[in-house]
Amino acid sequence: MGVFDMTAFALEHGDCIDGMSRLPEASVDLIVTSPPYNLGISYSQYCDRAARGSYLDWSEKWAVEARRILGSEGSLFLNIGSAPSNPLLPHEMIMRLRSLFVLQNTIHWIKAISLEEEDGTALSRGHFKPINSRRFLNDCHEYIFHLTPEGTTPLDRLALGVPYQDKSNIARWSHTGGSDLRCRGNTWFVPYKTIKSRDKQRPHPATFPIELAENCIKLHGIERVEIMLDPFLGIGNSAVAAQQCGVPKFIGFEIDETYFTEAKRRLA
Template sequence: MNNNKVYLGDCIEIMKGLPNNSIDLVFADPPFNIGLKYDNYNDKRSYNDYYEWSEQWIKETHRILKNNGSIYIAIGDEFAAEVKIILQKAGFYFRNWIVWYYTFGQNQRKKFNRSHTHILYFTKDKEKFIFNGDEIRIPSARQMLYNDKRAHPKGKIPDDIWEYSRVCGTFKERLGDHPCQMPESLLERIIKTSSNIGDIVLDPFGGTGTTAFVAKKLKRNYITMDISKKYYDVIEKRLKGQTEEIKRNSNHTHREINRNLTLFEFENV
């Protein structure tokens, strides 16, 4: 198995080639099956087809994760409950149902505005898993407001509501026109929490390469992949520090990116 590797192809087939119990952490942000535009993927499968496909790739993540490994899956409202069930059937143990509340949400026409994504956090073993709480502590109200000496001096472990801005088209972090680029700060929290330096972090849906990029920055090894040659190239360039080239080669201006149908502007009427 080659670490620090970007693969081009179907994630299920690629993961089948990885050894059992070889990965420390999986972060997955799969297509949500809500009709977003990808260059070579159908994001509007039938319910049964999408369910069976989710079972297949989640089953592979369970096989390749080490016994003390963890998995985080970002998923939308439409299929979050099903993914939780699939994870449990695959043999994972539930830890948290995290809600990522993002600023710069999107307007809806016939329902309340959407401003969140679900992140399901599971472990392969019920008792033995990596959780580096001290790496992610934040100031607590007990410290900040009340100056309570009983508070932990390093702050508290974050709640299960995480507030991070989405990566808007005008943001410096934005790379090209991928419909669901993840914020680096969110991945940094996950990777610091559930892996150690030198561990292997895998992302089966590489996208713009945020997981691999942050893993590398935090001195972890990475394995990632994407079915799209376009985004495979984006990931490779990003990992080489060629972000300005990615932006120059994009066919979209920031204004056009803002008009694109993305995960965060999608309106399910």
């Protein structure tokens, strides 16, 4: 195959390492992606049970291509989860990639949370898969590693800003500039939408919500994204997020034809 055709929303069925190799150096502003985690997830085609070493070798290969095509002030938001039986996997991945990228921020994607109000009322929000165990806790979060070429990529922190709880801080801290908006921080509560039919509404075993990808786009700065990429497109949630944020160009690769077809359908 020749040089990549950079039309507006270019989704391609195929291997992402091959696909990225056809993109020019420093041609992408933003990568938002979630690779297979090697946790034995039952994808329709891809086998998610490689030996640990070869999985990390392969991760390094796709990351080399991602680094090559990412601009010097670009961002790679890498979503990765773990399992109680495999708690170190996200950290091993980051240790592997640290010769290529700087870990600029670590974000916790909170899928479910329980809080106690001051009056003692218990509040629970979000969804999680319960774990029946005497040793392990229910797993209610995943990581979003914000990897950048130099560790100096500017962010639009207030694009995800939240109002101050204590309004007296607006006047007390000069950096607020009088505005009632502060940086949200690195814990993002993004629940999965409640669905009636998994097969019809979420026909993929390991997706992230559209809103999660939207957060990444907004944090990087929508106006600084001309070209966005997701090498592991799945059913296209990052592409839908790009479309909803008005990103002009998007490239996505997916090796599994069933998921690829669904991604194209959702984007249309």
